[in-house]
Amino acid sequence: MRILHVDSERPWRGGQNQILLLMRRQRGRGDEAHLVAPGDAVLAARASAEGIPVHAAGMRGTWDLGSVLGLARVMSGLRPDIVHWHAARAHAIGAMAALLVPGPARVVSRRVTFPVRRSPGSVLLWALPVDRVAAISNAVRDALVQSGVPAHIIDVVPSGVELPPAASPAARARVRAGLGCAEGEVAGIVVSALSEGKGHRDLLHAAAAALPRSPQLRLWIVGTGPLEKDLYEECRMLGLGSSVRFLGFREDVPELLGAADFFCLPSYSEGLGSSILEAMGAGLPVVATRVGGIPEVVEERASGILVRLSHPVELVDALVAITVAPELRSRMGCRGRERAALFTAGRTAEGTYGVYRSALRARGR
Numbered sequence: 001m002r003i004l005h006v007d008s009e010r011p012w013r014g015g016q017n018q019i020l021l022l023m024r025r026q027r028g029r030g031d032e033a034h035l036v037a038p039g040d041a042v043l044a045a046r047a048s049a050e051g052i053p054v055h056a057a058g059m060r061g062t063w064d065l066g067s068v069l070g071l072a073r074v075m076s077g078l079r080p081d082i083v084h085w086h087a088a089r090a091h092a093i094g095a096m097a098a099l100l101v102p103g104p105a106r107v108v109s110r111r112v113t114f115p116v117r118r119s120p121g122s123v124l125l126w127a128l129p130v131d132r133v134a135a136i137s138n139a140v141r142d143a144l145v146q147s148g149v150p151a152h153i154i155d156v157v158p159s160g161v162e163l164p165p166a167a168s169p170a171a172r173a174r175v176r177a178g179l180g181c182a183e184g185e186v187a188g189i190v191v192s193a194l195s196e197g198k199g200h201r202d203l204l205h206a207a208a209a210a211l212p213r214s215p216q217l218r219l220w221i222v223g224t225g226p227l228e229k230d231l232y233e234e235c236r237m238l239g240l241g242s243s244v245r246f247l248g249f250r251e252d253v254p255e256l257l258g259a260a261d262f263f264c265l266p267s268y269s270e271g272l273g274s275s276i277l278e279a280m281g282a283g284l285p286v287v288a289t290r291v292g293g294i295p296e297v298v299e300e301r302a303s304g305i306l307v308r309l310s311h312p313v314e315l316v317d318a319l320v321a322i323t324v325a326p327e328l329r330s331r332m333g334c335r336g337r338e339r340a341a342l343f344t345a346g347r348t349a350e351g352t353y354g355v356y357r358s359a360l361r362a363r364g365r
Helices: 014-028 042-049 065-078 088-100 120-127 138-146 169-178 200-210 228-237 253-259 274-281 312-324 326-340 345-362
Strands: 002-007 032-037 054-056 082-086 105-110 132-135 154-156 186-191 217-222 244-248 262-265 286-289 304-307
Touching: 002 014, 002 065, 002 088, 014 032, 014 042, 014 274, 014 345, 032 042, 032 065, 042 054, 065 088, 082 088, 082 345, 088 105, 088 120, 105 345, 132 138, 132 345, 138 154, 154 345, 169 253, 186 253, 186 274, 186 312, 200 217, 200 228, 200 312, 217 253, 217 312, 228 244, 253 274, 262 274, 262 312, 274 286, 274 326, 286 312, 304 312, 304 326, 312 326
Parallel strands: 002 032, 002 082, 032 054, 082 105, 105 132, 132 154, 186 217, 186 262, 217 244, 262 286, 286 304
Antiparallel strands: none
C-alpha cells in the first residue's frame, strides 16, 4: 500500500513525532510511506534522513493555492492508496487537492480538543469529502461530534510511544550532576513548547508557593517557544533562582526523563499528551491538569495526581505531595510504566491501519 502523509507544521512537537513513528512502522510492514511537508520543517529533515521520500510544499497559509496545486501534482504522480492529513492547514490544503485528484481514500488526524470553528472557512472545509477521521482520544472525538462532525466517520486511535529501557544509576547520576542537581533534591521536568496554553506561568507560580514547604523541589523546563523571554522574566520576578533550570530544545529528552523524579504538565488543553506517555514510559509519576484526554492516560492517584484547571492551590499541594514522598513517587512511577505499555507506537499503527481499511471500504476498495 502507498500512503501519502501531509503535514504543514514546521516545528518539532508531539504530533510530528507521532507521524514519524507511524511512517517507520508502515515501512517496516512493507508499505510505501511518503511525506509532503514544508521544506524547512524539522519533520521533513528527520524523515529524509531515514530514507523516507519527502516532497516539499510551502503551506504558508490555510488556503495556499500554490501548495494545493503542488500537492495535486504529487498525488497524480504517486497515485497513493491513502492520503493522510495531519494538522488543520494540511487538512485544508489536502482536501482541496483531493477535489482535483479524487482517487485516494482520505483520512485526517485530529489531535486537539478545540471545537471546530464555525467560521465560513471551517464550515466549508469540513463539508469537503473525508472518508475517516482519526481522533487521538475520546475527548477529541467528543469535541468533533459536538462541532457537528458525523460520529460514524470518527475512530479513536490513541497516540503511542516507544518505551525506553530503564535508566542506569550511573547515567542518571551523570545527568543530574551535569544539571547541578544535588543529593536529596527532587527534580520535576516539563517537556513542551513554551507557548500559551501549556501552563508554564502557573507552574512557576506554584513552584514559588511550594518551595517553602518543599525546599528540595527543582524544576527542569525543556522546550523553546514564543514565551521564552517572558518566562525567564517571570522566574526572576518570583525569585526562583537556581530552583528552576530552562534547558531549551534538547535531543536527549529520554536521558533527561531518566534523571528526573516526576513529570509535570499543567496544560490548559491537551488532546491526549504524548509527552506524558513518554514520561510514564520512563517510570515517572505525573502531575497534570484534568483536561482533554489526559484523564484517559493518567489514572487518578495511581499513576499521577490530576488537578483542576485554574485551581492554583491544588497544583501547589500536588507539587508538595509528590516532592516530599519518595514512596509515592516510586509507586506511581511503576504503575505509570505499566499504563504506558498500553499506549505503544505499535498499537497506534495497528489502529491507524484499521482506519485505513474503513476509508478504503468507503471508497469501494
